[in-house]
Amino acid sequence: MFSSWKGSADGTEADRKWRALRYLILEPTAEDRELETRKWVRKKHSMGIP
Numbered sequence: 001m002f003s004s005w006k007g008s009a010d011g012t013e014a015d016r017k018w019r020a021l022r023y024l025i026l027e028p029t030a031e032d033r034e035l036e037t038r039k040w041v042r043k044k045h046s047m048g049i050p
Helices: 013-026 030-046
Strands: none
16 A cells, blocks of 8 residues: 555655655654653653753
C-alpha cells in the first residue's frame, strides 16, 4: 500500500507531498526542539535529577 509513496524520480505530486511530510517528521523546527528540551528538563526535575 505504501509503495506508491516511496518517492519516484519523476517528481509527482505524491512524491513532493511525501518528501514534505518526511521533512516535517525528520526535521523538527528549532521551536519544536526547544519545547521538547524544556519538557525533558521539567521531567528530569520532577524525578529529582538536576
